[in-house]
Amino acid sequence: MNEDMSAAAQAVRDYHRRSKHHLDRYAAGPGFMDWDTQPEPFRSWEGAEQTPLPLSGDGVATPYADLFRPAAVAAAPLDLDGLGALLQLSFGLSAWKQSGTDRWALRCNPSSGNLHPTEVYLAAAGVPRLADGVYHYNSYGHVLERRCAASLSGSGVLLGLSSVHWREAWKYGERAFRYCQHDVGHALAALRYAAAALGWRVRLLDHWSDDEIAALLGLDRDEDFAGAEKEFPDLLCGIEPGEASGFETAPAAWVEAVRAGRWQGRANRLSSRHSHHWPAIDVVALAAAKPRTPLQPRRTPANQPLLPISCEERAADIIRQRRSAQSFDGVTSITAKSLFRLLDAALPRAKAPPFDCWPWTPRLHLVLFVHRVVGLAPGLYVSCRTAGAVSLLRHAFKPGLEWAPVEEAPARLRLYRLARADARKAARTLSCHQDIAADSAFSLGMLAEFDAALDEGPWAYRRLFWESGLIGQALYLEAEAAGVRGTGIGCFFDDALHETLGIAGTALQSLYHFTVGAPLIDERLRTRPPYEHLQR
Template sequence: MSEQRLRQVYAYHFDSKHRPERYAPGPGGLDWATQPDPFRTFEDVPRIRLPLPTQAGPAFADVRAGRRPEAARVDLGHLAALLRLSMGLSAWKAYGDARWALRCNPSSGNLHPTECYLVTGGCLGVPGGVYHYHSHDHCLEERASELTEPAAAAEPAGLVIALTSVHWREAWKYGLRAYRYCQHDVGHALAAIGYAAATLGWSVEPLDWPDAALAARLGIDRAADFDPQELEAPDLAVWIGKGPPRHAEIEALLNRPRSYAGRARPLSPDHVDWPGIHLVHQACERDSPRPVELAEAAPLPPLVDREGGQGAAALIRQRRSAVAFDGRSAMTRDAWLSILDALLPRAGVPPFDAWPRAPRVSLILFVHRVSGVTPGLYALVRSPEHLDRLRKSLRPDWLWSVPDEVPAHLGLYRLVDGDACDAARALSCHQAIAGDSCFAVAMLADFDVALADGAWRYRELFWECGSIGQALYLEAEAAGLRGTGIGCFFDDAVHALLGIQDTRWQSLYHFTVGAPVEDVRLRTEPPYAHLGN
């Protein structure tokens, strides 16, 4: 069975690649009449309205460096702040009669396949149960209530947040490749939760619940409650609170009897089935608990503080995906190195403390416009274990030299000099943003080594890429720039440029950072004015 699952993953990965001569199988055109509703709503369930936070919170410079404030109380108000800064709306955009919402967690095509749930034994303002977070209305929908009232506690230490995916939301636009994008979005959402938790002084720790157990606890395995084409896939669960979870608390949350209610309102009137997505989802299922291995590496020096004291909450809410770059502006060398340093995993530092596995992803950098840095290709090796394997897999004639005055811990190597703008643009499905930026990124996964642990590692590779992307988004904003995730690229053309001739390393996600060109035709409106706030 294990070998069969791996074969299915490799088959899906091959079939879902974009190529210059043909893109991965997709719908061919957009059927606007069946565009999925981006907001999941459960009917006939009680709701708890959440307050909108008013306190400024810590500076982003403190959050990115792992300097947390004193842990906040686990109650309704602080849960509202956590959800607002991770999964909530950040603004509305409007053009003519068209209007669409932006969120703090980015999504491929702004389609938002990721749903968020809370599992709690109860805290001030929130009775014990299972709740779905409705980002449009900033409220909790009660999916399950406790059958027995637990003994009163002075204050809970934390709770569980779980993420799921509605694959149809992405498949509507992207077809077979949608499964990849759903996993990217899980990584973005996980990192967004990590940053938001840090503003409250809370820690985040992944749990080892198998998929079936997670689905049962959330009630998403109740087929009668969902349209069969709009089922939610269980992704992950994390403990969030004042400290690490205690085993007894987790077991109590997992096994507590509950009464489920409500039915999901349909998202689309019609659907297109993509069997390849169902097959890879089944192949990647985690059907038994497994320990969450913690990364073991030499500690890194603290991040150098950025200038300025912009609040983390304000910066998180202002995050946007750039639609165009000016193709002229350069960023400073110090700002570039600071961004790269923030992409290395540090113990207790968001966002990678929310997924503290040994890194499986390193980066190829297309450097275009960084003052004092020679344009060309560079490598950011995020784990010392990657270096030898990368050197053996990439082109043998490349330099692998350490740029002058670069911190020794950074793992930054110069590979080849030259203008890489045209290459970055062509490889990213001819999108100008990849060449008009200050620098672009190809995220290379240690593919075969990761999958040797099991087929379920496939989606976790994308989660790591999404977490890196979320860090890039916020670091770019803090530097006065803007970022954009790029899911459309020619997979094997990237590998050919780099000299990769097998599946030991695979490019799973691209990103680009630069000086944005704003579309002045668009209006920006407040996120929650429709709630009277």
């Protein structure tokens, strides 16, 4: 690692340390909700021509269970109807909620605080009824806003994600960069599930640099963001309705084409003013910027069938009913069989979403606080998502833990009981004293192989959170399919969890918490259809 990269890696480590919550203090944040500057939830491009998309996701009949059966779903045509369904079921609105005169939208992709920092762009060529060029997806209007008219060679669709850090920083302060990154993981997984419902594949183009993505999507055009909050490039994917599309080749041709293209549109300003500024976010964003890298060899993980599921609902319905539970009943149990299926869905497979689009070896492992799982004793458990992690975690955790294999679980889950205990108080305390971590059937923390990842480059810091978001979205959908509900937990006491497990140093770091149980529904809230404002 050269001197510049070492300095960048140290800046990433410094940010991670300063953005931790502690039992006696929280990471730097605004301290209050400045409602006058709450960010506008929808980015739009004034002056860009619009292409309305059909609400074709309504007609996608693929059963949820078929998403995980290779070749079970015939590929839909890659046309405007197909893109309409893809975007509706991945990034579109799922419902409106209303309390009194207050009204807010929910979306298919999860987001910290429902703030949605992730923006979506397409570069498309040769798509029927869609002119070649670069587009922004506006989820409120379910339209494509054409940012650039360009002559692009060949045919196909690239989909890019970017983040508006301010949307999260408005509420969460310095810790917001973390939340933006695991929201990217949520979004990537949401895209993969929606594509699977259409019989399409998603190929993550991991070799592109941030600068190349910014150039393709127009994120480096400062004049188009004059007075508006900037977006930071995250990742780029090839959308493949059949076999490999060739997007692994050099990106130069399309980048050069859009640089010579005709750009239009000006970004809307999301807040009238910024009452707080968080320079630490700008520092880590620069330090974690990704250069061009060699194309990652495609892994071929095992493709054992997932444990069976009794869900008979359509994938589109599971995707659109996904919610973050606000509270749990503290009574309902799930079966061990349901827990095993949830954990199984978070393992990498060669031909099943969401991890079949993930080119890297898994770096995250799950520490479970089991409260109400029929067939498992309450207590502390760990699921190692790779074979090599068993010895790594055994060495890192404090001595005296049981490490008793859960014999009823499939061997590939590598599920061990560490201690029999009533873990509810510990789960609540470690998750910032939130009852949702204790009133559920189980909660968990995601432990990352932190040092090993950063040895690959400082940009791998972002990738760890993306992986946590992929796991989170898998748990969200699987919980819905099992008849319960999940909630991601971004507020937790990082080092307190490490101390509970006996972890010293930074080889392992906690990045995200999650909890699953039977939700309590607030009947005072009204639910309205997502696109009734268009249908009217």
